[in-house]
Amino acid sequence: MSNATTPRLKVSREGVVLIKSFEGFRPRAVRDEDGRWVIGYGHTASAREGSTVSEKDAELLLQYDLLPVVKALNERVSAPLNQHQFDALASFAISVGVDRFLASDVLQRLNEG
Numbered sequence: 001m002s003n004a005t006t007p008r009l010k011v012s013r014e015g016v017v018l019i020k021s022f023e024g025f026r027p028r029a030v031r032d033e034d035g036r037w038v039i040g041y042g043h044t045a046s047a048r049e050g051s052t053v054s055e056k057d058a059e060l061l062l063q064y065d066l067l068p069v070v071k072a073l074n075e076r077v078s079a080p081l082n083q084h085q086f087d088a089l090a091s092f093a094i095s096v097g098v099d100r101f102l103a104s105d106v107l108q109r110l111n112e113g
Contacts, residue, residue, distance in 0.1 A: 041058050
């Protein structure tokens, strides 16, 4: 996919609200089912036992967590997407993880049309 002919999309405000609604806000770090610590809106990278976060800072962490998702979607999805589709894929990719999304049947089938 050539970035010269395809516009680079980013997650819209509505997409962020969608992701936040699925993730839910955790002001204190909690252990996930897989044993990892999670805080804010699904953030794991810096979550530790005893950590706390405000909603404002949790949204900043979400924006940070979305950077590799947006990059992967713009680089690896060859099918044309509207904003709502991009937001939905970003929500899915952040939920399952970028690496799992890139190896998924979802991406393969999407790119196959």
